[in-house]
Amino acid sequence: MLPILHELQETFGYVDRAALPLIADALNLSRAEVHGVVSFYHDFRSEPAGRTQVKICRGEACQAVGCRELVATAERRHGLTLGETSPAGDLTLEEVFCLGNCALGPAVQVDGELHGRVTPDVLDALIAMSRSRGHA
């Protein structure tokens, strides 16, 4: 079922609750079983993400090089807490535990691309770049 859910999220940006009965039928499962799977995994969202999607690593190796400050600054500057999407739908801030870039922390993924040694100002620049790509 995971490949199907990944495919849906890849195509639509989220897993629409309306799709669950269809998956259940196709796989011969109950609706509750499908819901149970979707809700178990952190990756699957039930609502669209912002146009710019930022995942900040909160793992220990990134903590050791200041990810707490990075998170706090990003939250303050954008008026969001981790896990939220801006009302205008342009930005989602999320947490992630380890991106496999632990020697070059703080690590952040912006729109799926990995970045290393990210300071608050670098993060702002990355978000601005993502926005300009989106509006181009």
Next chain:
Amino acid sequence: MTVRIHVPADSAAASVGADQVAGRLATEIARAGLDARIVRTGSRGLFWLEPMIEVETAGGPIAYGPVAPADIPGLLAAGLIDGGAHPLRLGPTDAIPYLARQERLTFARCGAIDPVSVEDYRARGGFKGLERALAMTPVAIVEEVTASGLRGRGGAGFPTGIKWRTVLGAAGDQKHIVCNADEGDSGTFADRMLMEGDPMLLIEGMAIAGLAVGATQGWIYIRSEYPRAVATFTRAVEACRRAGILGAKVGGTGPAFDITVRMGAGAYVCGEETSLLESLEGKRALVRFKPPLPALKGLFGKPTVINNVLSFAAVPTILADGAKAYADYGMGRSRGTLPFQLAGNIKFGGLVEKAFGLTLGEAIHDFGGGTRSGRPIRAVQVGGPLGAYFPADYLDTPLDYEAFAARKGMLGHGGIVVFDDSVDMAEQARFAFEFCAKESCGKCTPCRIGSTRGRETIEKVIRGEAVERNLSLVDDLCRTMTDASLCALGGLTPYPVLSAIEHFPEDFDRAPARVAAE
């Protein structure tokens, strides 16, 4: 002859600009009409030097780094394609001390080849282990792996040969080989590097496992946080199929063996082997009760070998060079080499593969060069989020499973995370509970509820509320979690918590916070 220039496509190298370097290099080579070709490789694992590029010369590769796109015109003008002098020139790659002092068996090729080229892999000794295995009986392969002393690199350190023997002896019309590439531990990236830099070594190891136990189906479960690893590994599998190495006849002459690539969905617990199997089967990834062991009833109820990436990747070397050559490395019951990872607040972070037995301090100082901040080391966490926090006076601990266990720690997957003296250990203990609460599969109460209670209790300590009573409550909670958790997520979360309290009591001795109104 066309000169090869290697530019890593490794995610960590890309995170500091390797893709932009490759792009600019391609443009400038074309503009100057040079006879050179860019090959995207994995990383050598010297991350502070990334993006590090290498030029193949008659005398071997010459490295330059860290390279920015703007450096490219100057590098080419200085004769980069002949290995010319330049301030960024690091000299022959193999002579860089960080690399020269390592004992690279598993990572010998990583960063030095095109990861999706069968020819490159073969030219550097690839598939020798598989060729030898094809001429052996399953029992002989299993005995070779057992004799090497290889222990699982995923964390628990269980002897790989013994696991394989159980699966070989199990009756089943279908058996499975499953590679655990969930690499959820913070501070670790060796599995990722290997999948991005030398995926065919892992494919070869899995194929040998298939021969050893009579399995024709291979699976790999790669975490979704590693999109490049998924992409590169998938391309490597396709290349091996085209070359007739995977498919109807493994290695061209053996029985069938093929590998299906699956991606995780962001759940730490899926690294636990039975949870991973549930996830592969498309279910909620609740940890299973054991017995039955996965070796007897694993994926879809069939006998299954499940091993970590580095465990499988050690096998081709063992088969090619013999068990004894491998077992000659190491100390005590930890045989062979350990690819450990220097992470966190460290000056020279990266991958270091050495025989077991090097001390933690040698790793951090002689290789890592101390902290990145230049401040004193205060704490080191080894073994991921469930690993203990060691104080600086434990730096004499050798990297060895038993030596770590003797100090109530664990080596785990070999991630070493360094903290300087600005760390607040009460906050680290709080985080350990928070992490457990977020990632718990929810099957057992001590883990699901205890972790949240633990986080709240540590928060009280941090606020200076009834510190002594609350610390003793944490102690009780930890005991319950240790005794009554089904898997190590709940069972080992007490490690980071209790080690922080034991070794850094001053951080928990909080005065009551002043009331804001005062």
